[in-house]
Amino acid sequence: MDAKLWPTILVAALAAPVVIEVAGYFWHRFVEHRGAFGPVFIYRHWQHHEVEYPIDQLRSPHYRDANSWTWYVLLSGIFGAQFVLLPWPHAMAMSLGGFLYGWCVIGVVHSAFHVDGHWLNRFGWFRRLVRLHDIHHWSPANYGILFFGMDRLFGTLREDFPAAKESIFPLARR
Numbered sequence: 001m002d003a004k005l006w007p008t009i010l011v012a013a014l015a016a017p018v019v020i021e022v023a024g025y026f027w028h029r030f031v032e033h034r035g036a037f038g039p040v041f042i043y044r045h046w047q048h049h050e051v052e053y054p055i056d057q058l059r060s061p062h063y064r065d066a067n068s069w070t071w072y073v074l075l076s077g078i079f080g081a082q083f084v085l086l087p088w089p090h091a092m093a094m095s096l097g098g099f100l101y102g103w104c105v106i107g108v109v110h111s112a113f114h115v116d117g118h119w120l121n122r123f124g125w126f127r128r129l130v131r132l133h134d135i136h137h138w139s140p141a142n143y144g145i146l147f148f149g150m151d152r153l154f155g156t157l158r159e160d161f162p163a164a165k166e167s168i169f170p171l172a173r174r
């Protein structure tokens, strides 16, 4: 491969987390909570919110994978688009970066939010993220997991709990 390509390949890998943050925000907010792609995605995410980790039981004592297959769909879509839009070395680098960030970082950290006494709780930044995510389970806010730039941009960042649980699946019938 042409050595001149390496800097731009590196840029593609480093840009991947940004792509995941932006796409992940819209995915979480509009597909998983509002059903932009149909009720199947809402249903899986509703299970995460209301069956696996309802607000009176936001944490379980053991580490469980809190991920869902809906993220495979998002990641596959992003990776597919990269291979259509970019030269393959860049698409490969961006997909690898996206996988490491989206699956190995976001997925693992989100699962850790839902573990009682997880070792990461010794860090203040982690406890802050857990609180923001708990607020997400209470109200239609904080769609980010690690970063909340998109929530800030679109006015969905919330730092305090609501007085009572709010509707977080506006279209779902009970």
Ligand SMILES: [Zn+2]
Residues within 6 Å of the ligand: 028, 032, 033, 045, 049, 136
């Ligand atoms: Zn959610």
Ligand SMILES: [Zn+2]
Residues within 6 Å of the ligand: 048, 053, 066, 110, 113, 114, 133
């Ligand atoms: Zn959660």
